[in-house]
Amino acid sequence: MGTKERRxxxxxxxxxxxxxxxxxxxxxxxxxxxxxxxxxxxxDYATGTLYQHFSAKEDLLVALAxxxxxxxxxxxxxxxxxxxxxxxxxFALTVADYNYAQRHPGFSRLLQYAFTEVIxxxxxxxxxxxxxxxxxxxxxxxxxxxxxxxEAGDLPxxxxxxxxxxxxxxxxxxxxxxxxxxHGLLDGLGIREPGLQLYRHAQFLLNGLGWKPLMDPVDxxxxxxxxxxxxxxxxxxxxxxxxPAGNRINP
Amino acid sequence: MGTKERRxxxxxxxxxxxxxxxxxxxxxxxxxxxxxxxxxxxxDYATGTLYQHFSAKEDLLVALAxxxxxxxxxxxxxxxxxxxxxxxxxFALTVADYNYAQRHPGFSRLLQYAFTEVIxxxxxxxxxxxxxxxxxxxxxxxxxxxxxxxEAGDLPxxxxxxxxxxxxxxxxxxxxxxxxxxHGLLDGLGIREPGLQLYRHAQFLLNGLGWKPLMDPVDxxxxxxxxxxxxxxxxxxxxxxxxPAGNRINP
DNA sequence: ATTTATGTTTGAATAAAGTTCATTTTCTGA
DNA sequence: TCAGAAAATGAACTTTATTCAAACATAAAT
Numbered sequence: 001m002g003t004k005e006r007r008x009x010x011x012x013x014x015x016x017x018x019x020x021x022x023x024x025x026x027x028x029x030x031x032x033x034x035x036x037x038x039x040x041x042x043x044d045y046a047t048g049t050l051y052q053h054f055s056a057k058e059d060l061l062v063a064l065a066x067x068x069x070x071x072x073x074x075x076x077x078x079x080x081x082x083x084x085x086x087x088x089x090x091f092a093l094t095v096a097d098y099n100y101a102q103r104h105p106g107f108s109r110l111l112q113y114a115f116t117e118v119i120x121x122x123x124x125x126x127x128x129x130x131x132x133x134x135x136x137x138x139x140x141x142x143x144x145x146x147x148x149x150x151e152a153g154d155l156p157x158x159x160x161x162x163x164x165x166x167x168x169x170x171x172x173x174x175x176x177x178x179x180x181x182x183h184g185l186l187d188g189l190g191i192r193e194p195g196l197q198l199y200r201h202a203q204f205l206l207n208g209l210g211w212k213p214l215m216d217p218v219d220x221x222x223x224x225x226x227x228x229x230x231x232x233x234x235x236x237x238x239x240x241x242x243x244p245a246g247n248r249i250n251p
Numbered sequence: 252m253g254t255k256e257r258r259x260x261x262x263x264x265x266x267x268x269x270x271x272x273x274x275x276x277x278x279x280x281x282x283x284x285x286x287x288x289x290x291x292x293x294x295d296y297a298t299g300t301l302y303q304h305f306s307a308k309e310d311l312l313v314a315l316a317x318x319x320x321x322x323x324x325x326x327x328x329x330x331x332x333x334x335x336x337x338x339x340x341x342f343a344l345t346v347a348d349y350n351y352a353q354r355h356p357g358f359s360r361l362l363q364y365a366f367t368e369v370i371x372x373x374x375x376x377x378x379x380x381x382x383x384x385x386x387x388x389x390x391x392x393x394x395x396x397x398x399x400x401x402e403a404g405d406l407p408x409x410x411x412x413x414x415x416x417x418x419x420x421x422x423x424x425x426x427x428x429x430x431x432x433x434h435g436l437l438d439g440l441g442i443r444e445p446g447l448q449l450y451r452h453a454q455f456l457l458n459g460l461g462w463k464p465l466m467d468p469v470d471x472x473x474x475x476x477x478x479x480x481x482x483x484x485x486x487x488x489x490x491x492x493x494x495p496a497g498n499r500i501n502p
Numbered sequence: 503a504t505t506t507a508t509g510t511t512t513g514a515a516t517a518a519a520g521t522t523c524a525t526t527t528t529c530t531g532a
Numbered sequence: 533t534c535a536g537a538a539a540a541t542g543a544a545c546t547t548t549a550t551t552c553a554a555a556c557a558t559a560a561a562t
Contacts (some may be wrong), residue, residue: 003559032369036549046512048551057549109368115433116367117360118283132439139440158469160451163442167427168452175426176418182366188383189390191414201419201456208459218409254530287520297541299522308520
């Protein structure tokens with residue numbers, strides 16, 4: 001009785017088809033221009049079929065964001081698994097995150113939008129759950145680094161929870177990148193080279209946490225060298241896409 | 252020939268009326284439920300009149316976010332002008348920001364939404380400009396603190412721009428608060444008491460910047476006392492609204 | 503093989519809002 | 533008082549998300 005399972009497989013394949021097509025359409029014309037009927041047509045299905053998969057447009061957007069996060073997570077976990085000191089690994093996460101966002105600007109915008117109340121609450125509980133699940137692996141990776149760091153004596157054990165510790169670097173990265181998304185915002189405030197500043201503040205924060213070995217974030221040369229090393233050592237999986245801007249701090 | 256100016260005044264008054272009514276409607280039923288026609292009706296104007304003020308719904312949302320930011324900015328600048336050490340003043344900004352967001356959850360959600368690509372790009376250039384202008388006073392206030400700190404020797408002068416320096420604390424605060432907005436997200440990751448963690452990481456970052464006097468963010472009692480002192484000394488303008496939750500770190 | 507039952511797909515119809523614009527009303531300055 | 537300009541109006545228009553009754557396909561039973 002493999003019929004049911006085959007059905008299930010086909011259903012999942014079609015969902016991937018829809019999500020891939022949605023991604024393509026969004027890339028071409030932006031999130032705003034995505035229309036459910038057009039998406040269905042583009043996949044040679046009726047509108048109603050699309051709604052068999054997604055309870056609403058918001059649901060589809062969260063599903064797409066989740067899917068893309070899963071890809072990003074692989075990339076991210078690679079950085080976490082790097083054979084290097086705990087501090088370098090922690091910083092590599094920031095680099096991986098920022099690097100990916102730079103190369104896939106649509107992804108960051110989608111994620112930002114998906115986490116908005118209007119979209120998030122408009123998605124089904126299952127989708128939100130799926131997003132939570134997709135966040136678990138990277139979260140575990142970060143926790144692992146924090147644990148390692150404490151055990152190795154790189155990070156003073158103050159009895160703080162690993163989750164609490166990772167919130168800082170993650171929040172910092174998310175916050176600055178979110179501002180960078182908003183066109184003209186940082187420029188209007190006279191803040192230049194936000195990518196460089198993100199890296200610097202990530203290092204300042206690690207210094208503040210007492211995460212050894214301490215580093216001087218103002219030494220731009222050393223910082224750039226470190227970033228480049230991380231990009232070459234760790235994030236070289238898809239160099240094809242990286243292009244010449246791949247190792248610049250602030251393209 | 253004061254006719255024209257009177258007209259102008261009346262026009263601006265009506266715009267305020269629309270924005271106040273929009274705020275009320277959003278408070279009652281959420282951003283998603285805001286309808287242009289209903290808003291106009293609620294103010295006893297025709298739909299078309301509303302469009303005399305706002306080029307689109309997105310335009311209205313950015314205008315509303317800007318208006319509310321201006322209110323928040325006053326509150327914020329108060330914290331910056333506090334008579335205290337530069338580090339305490341800097342931290343007071345985080346407290347003011349978070350405190351305001353806690354008391355006005357709708358504001359944070361609106362701001363988050365407004366800075367989304369879909370909304371931001373849907374607003375008119377003038378509205379975006381107005382938002383930029385509204386951001387100038389708080390930005391200047393932060394810059395001033397940074398300058399003072401460098402001059403007073405509290406913060407090492409590394410030749411970094413004040414704008415670049417403020418990006419860290421601001422981004423950290425914005426990022427963590429943004430995550431807190433997304434219902435169930437941090438809980439699902441096992442991160443408890445995000446408000447407390449925000450304060451801690453803000454202090455860790457200031458420590459990392461070498462901003463004296465250094466503080467131990469793990470000492471919860473001292474941190475809570477500092478927060479409470481800031482709330483009482485600086486942010487007591489509208490105690491009426493503060494209520495019993497006003498001085499808790501993580502209500 | 504035929505029938506029944508169950509599940510799936512369809513796409514036209516519906517409904518909900520955002521936006522426009524021809525018409526009406528109000529206001530202004532002479 | 534009135535011509536002309538400016539502003540306000542709200543029904544009509546447009547666009548889209550969403551639904552659902554009918555058609556279709558598939559699996560199980562006889």
